[in-house]
Amino acid sequence: MTDQADEASRSAATGRLLRAAPRETLEVVADLAGRLLGATSAEVALLTDVRHTVTAVGEAASRRGTTMARADALCDVVVRQRAPLVVTDAHRDDRVRDLGAVRAGMLGSYLGVPMVADDGHVVGSLCVHQQGPRGWSEHDTRTLRELAAIATGHLEVAALAEEYRDTQRAAALEGAAHAAGIGTWDYDVTTGGLVWDDVLLDLFGLTPATFGGTVDWFFGAVHPADRDHLAEVVAASVRDASLYEAEFRILRPDGSTRWVVARGRPLTDAAGRTVRMVGAVTDVTAVREGEERLGAVLETMAVGYVAVDRDWRFTYVNTEAERVLGPTRAGLLGRSLWEAFPAAVGTELEQRYRSVAETGREVSFDTHYPAPLDAWFEVRAVPTRDGVGIYFLDITERRAAQAAAEANRDRATVLARVASSFTENPDVEDALVEAARTLVPRYADWVVASVFDDGPADWRTRLRDVGAVHRDPARAGLLEEYRRARAGAWSASSAARAVLLEGRPTRLQHSDPSVIGRQLLTGRAHDLLRELAPDSTLVLPLLGRGRTRGLLTLVRGAGRPPFGDEEVTELEDLTRQIGLGLDNGRLHAEQRGLAEELQLSLLTELPQPDHLHLVTRYVAAADGAQVGGDWYDGFLTGDGRTCLVIGDVTGHDRGAAAAMAQVRNVLRGIAHALDGPPSRVLRALDRAVHDLAVGTLGTAVLAQLEQTPADRAAGRRVLRWSNAGHLPPLLLRADGTAELLDRPADLLLGLAPGTGRSDHSAVLHDGDTVVLYTDGLVERRGEDLDEGLERLRRTVADLAGRDPDELCDELLERLSDGREDDVALLVLRLHPQGVTRPAGAGPALLPEDLAGEV
Template sequence: MDRHLFALTEGSLADLMPTVMHGEPGAVLLVGVVDGLVHYANPVAEQLAPGVQLPCLVDDWSRAAQLQAADGSPLDHPELGLATNPLSRIAKGRPVNGERISAARGSDMSNAREALWVIGIPFEEGVTEALVGMALVVLLPVRELHDAAGKRDELRGAAERLHSRAVVASDLSFTISDPNTPDNPLVWVNPAFERVTGYGTEMLGQNCRFLQGPDTDPAGVQRIREALAKGETVTELLLNYRKDGSAFWNEVVISPVRDSTGHITHHVGVQSDVTVRVHAERERDEALAAARSARGRLEFLSGVADTLSAELDPRTAQDLLPSLVVPDLAHWAFATLVDHDGSHRSRGGFVVRAAHSDPALSGSALRFAENASVLTSQSLTVRVLQGRTGPTLLPTIADDALTSGVADEHGRRQLRELGLGSAIVVPLRARGEIIGALTLLSGPHRRPFDDEDLLTAADLGARAGLALENARLYAQQRRSNETLQLAMLSTPRSGSGLEVVTRYVPAGEVAQVGGDWYDAFPLPDGSTVVVIGDVMGHDVSAAAAMGQLRTLVRGIAYDRACSPDEVLRRMDHALEGLGVSSLATVVIMQISPAEGGENVLRWCTAGHLPPLVREADGSVTALQGVGFILGLGLGGVERRQHERILAPGSTVLLYTDGLVERRDEPMDVRLAELREVVTGFDDALPLDELCDEMLRRMLPHGNDDDVAIVGVRTS
């Protein structure tokens, strides 16, 4: 191939040429160039041609190894008088600079083949007597690279020729040493050895340790010694030194060569300068380490942010923040937060939370947090909190910084006890505002913080600040909505002889006003009206509709002293006439005193869940009732009223569906569970405790919907 063609195709040739795997153990033979016999074979060569007794003819050994040309054709064509077997040429004293062949994989008689690269070097003068008239044969494994689609045949042929030349001119060197001579000296080296190391035949008679230097790994050298002592092939990567003192990475494969009796006669070494590969692998490893570090940093930041974001109570979120960065990022840490509700004015308007990695110092960290007003306006924490400086790294905390930043000696003593080292202070930001500062201390026994830690902490400050602010805003919205909701619910009142208790628990998911409501008020005739209802929806519209319905029920029931069924009939007409389209379920009860201390209970249901009555003897009854829900425009529909006697000591329980409705359980199962819970209460349990216990037992993991409860007990 001429130089011009090589220039045009050099990049493509790299894709076509096979890769000789120097690091893999090779088969080593010693072949007589006069008798054509294979005299010695190492264990790898024995595996290629199992069962062959040495010495044997080269052609017999080739047939036993099932050697073929690279394209799968026979190596020899006797009928044509052609001999292409490289081993046969080596046996005639002709060098083989590198050719591709293949062999059967052990005893596998299938089509599976092992690609090999054959190199044959006849020994010249100057070798030991045992090697005179011999040739060294090395068969190395090959990794085939698949041809890209559309490559020209001309290019493939050029690649074959170039690869042969490349092996001859490569840094692949061979040495032979004699383990039967003291110190296992070199007895032969090929020219490539001199090109790689700078040492030539003048080093014959010496052990190859002259290649070692100050940074050669002694453990690797020891592993080579131990393998050779056991008669095993060994591969090691060593930092060796050339004659001029320059270092290079040497991939060494040393194989023992045995005679027919199994005695080791020589060691054959294959050396390859893999400095470029090692440097490339190190650069890759460094890049991978950097990528792993970045991924770990992102996972840490995401974990902290996710944990904080999942906590909707602002006080709990504030407590969590320092503990989430200890000990992974800091020896100990404290968060200084703006006091929004004014409950910590005595501490300079700051809320401080602290955590320490040493359990023995956790109490001291909490006491420091209680005494954080000792931080002066000149302290780095306060300056960052007030926006006078940005994220800051202090490699060491000097005494003058401690003196100016802490107001008294007691506070300085506290900080020294907790451990100083280096420090990082970053702002906690949310929506453009600084809501606090996070201070990290490395402590005296950890490495000082660096710029990478500062970047991590600054990123953490942004994420944590937003999570803390979201928790605060959520709590603020929730308080506002609860205030609105409760303001729209009447304070229960009742007639004589009745105890009324109410409970309202807003949904635990998002702070929303809803449509659940209750009411209880006496009528002029001495009876008491008890109402519970649920407007469909969870928004301001549902709350507004709830307010309208509550007012209508109150007005109709009180003004006309209507019975429950009449109240619902009038409600149907009023909603239809006023154009109120909201849908709602409701139960209206009227409890009137009767003779003998008993009470008459009348009720009417509009699509609501059945109330429960717990008698004084502990029995529980569900107050069934049917009826269309309100808001369907059924002004003329009849409403059916029910009536029963309430004995003294009876308890009536009304509730909304948030108490019993669950996506993963049928409603009838939950209603049966509620009835069982109520049945199991102690007779002497006060009514307010009974209502609380209902909530606890029915909703052990919190509620996803608003819950309203009304409990009425007769005396």
């Protein structure tokens, strides 16, 4: 054997021991050598093409596990001469003084003995050394030889144990490979010979007798279309000592074709040359057929699909992907995803795709890809064996439909809010401002709402700004100041005047500085508008029935686009509804005013005896535009008694008003004709309502103030009343105590003519107050009547000390806001007799024939 071959064999033997070296055991041997020989350092070193410090103790401990070039190692001298190396003064010893370890000052004296393996190869050395010179005895050398033999023995035992484990693992692996249908092979590169196991023979459809056994024979069994490429792959693996992997077709003796995947690992000699290759082969025909079926599905499905490898290069593009993406399939295959679609770099697309590659978890999401695709996609990215698979569906039309549906819902919401602004707010100007609020910030940064009053005055005077809304609360004060300042400051060339005249929207762009000057006269409003910094303005008419009822001015600042045609059309629909709301609100207010005027015309002015103060109020329902059935009355009878009446007939129309007037007039006549208590008068009224065919039902309280000479002397009066199904009177004492005169009520009027009726009485004193009222003051939807009556009692008690006018006004303000029914209210205050009538009660009003004191 040549020296080179001998060295290769020795190096292989060393490698066998090195792989399984029991480092902890060898460290004990090295430590023992250092102690027995009194050296400051000890090492076990094995030599392949480099020196391996398997273990080291003492001052050399830092070199444990390191390698160094053989040429600089004293161990190399020991191995080459196959005998101990004794160095007493390294710097004077010609054999070693030029070695790197000596020149570096790492040692001054050295004793090393060879470690001889069972096969006779010197694989390394056990050595001791220290920095200064010293002598070594024969005893030292023998001791170190014995320890070296022990160390080598441990190496041999460890190597044998590892080889046994490898054998066991190999047997287990072979069994598993057989069970999984994986065949194994062994290729001798130097001879071209092949060794196959039974599984691989069966895969190729062969028997040991028909197996050719050479690599040339093997290539003959490869499909001709794959043969050249496979030969190149195998040659490259042998040349570069690199792992080998290939997928190719084989031809079986029965004429069938199978797809297989082969993988192999090269084994090299000491020079790094590939001398053998071992590996395995798997039948993947079923996988390939499945992939082909999958490919057919992918080609026909309406979803785009592309596959990219680990370098993000396209490996597959289906027909739908080719159609959607634009570039041809040939133009994409092999090309980088990021190169083909640069707009995806740095976006959510790249982030999501890379997360799939890194985590192995699929993701699904919707995303927009800019021009040239300019489309929305529903994307699903999944990990594949070779990279990432990407499914995508163009959902641009779906997104557009969703956006249109959302826009329609938003418009419907705004329309509903605009409508509710007018249905829920009785004041049309407040409703207009609330409607304007719904447009901010969706349509504009700020809005000014204006009404255009009727009349002959100049248009500037008739155009009134009733409110303004800004999206930025910090700018709301500035906008309000501008709204107030621009009253009457309009220029004749303003967009506001043009819109009022023409009834069509006008758009303004404020990039031209002169635009503001054409809208407003020079002054405070002009300056404030500049400070508000409008960028684009839209002035819209609020059209009623045949006329313009007002304007809405919508303004956007910098950073928002001008008003587009679609927006203007959308806003015209909104402002038409707002204009009709204004029109309806004004008409409703006019009708309501007429109804109240008619109702009040039916309710005559009450007398004011000099010791009594009578105050009345009538208010129509908040949403009512018809006359109602609530009424009151007060009059003096022929015998000088003061009569008070509060009542309510059924209905809320002209018929109810007519019935109310009839009942009122009949009651007056009966009260004057009959001399008797209230119950007698109401019984007669009940019969008259029936006999005269008034045709209505109603409630009423008729009360009389009575006073005998004894009562007058005692400073008291008697309130006597009869109640026909009405709410009880309320008495407020002069000391502030309030009580409901809750006595049993009789049947309604018109229900059962001839029914019996009763009288009730209460003693009154100077300063006492009697309150008569209708149900609109106390009833609330969903609330028990007793709660409303108790609320009235508490409120009247809280208002003790107010004069009758203030009492009426406060009761209406506190209790009838948002009322669902009309309200009639009559308040009687008793003043002391025999003294001057209080100035706050106004003048006494008595019929001339009853001018005497009551």
